[in-house]
Amino acid sequence: MLKPGAKATIICGSWSACKSMGDLATHWPPVSEAWVWRLNKAWREAQNYNDPDGYTCDFDHTVGYGLHQAIQTRTVEYQQHAVSFWKEAAQDLCITLIKK
Numbered sequence: 001m002l003k004p005g006a007k008a009t010i011i012c013g014s015w016s017a018c019k020s021m022g023d024l025a026t027h028w029p030p031v032s033e034a035w036v037w038r039l040n041k042a043w044r045e046a047q048n049y050n051d052p053d054g055y056t057c058d059f060d061h062t063v064g065y066g067l068h069q070a071i072q073t074r075t076v077e078y079q080q081h082a083v084s085f086w087k088e089a090a091q092d093l094c095i096t097l098i099k100k
Contacts, residue, residue, distance in 0.1 A: 002099035066092030
């Protein structure tokens with residue numbers, strides 16, 4: 001539970017990284033960027049989202065990435081392209097939830 005305006009940070013393996021699939025302690029299903037939209041009340045209403053999990057929460061969010069070591073020193077443009085199109089580029093998701 002958070003007070004309005006409070007933040008919580010969640011860092012977890014990206015759904016697309018082999019390391020998150022190789023850890024048997026990892027919760028299934030793996031976490032993706034799409035999940036955090038479901039935590040926003042306005043998004044659920046605008047999408048007429050039939051929520052099987054019954055979310056009633058309301059969070060804004062930001063998403064960042066822990067990048068694969070091979071692309072950490074590349075340009076921001078290269079990194080953004082890699083995260084969008086290459087499976088192993090994002091090793092971790094760094095999600096910040098902001099209570100509305």
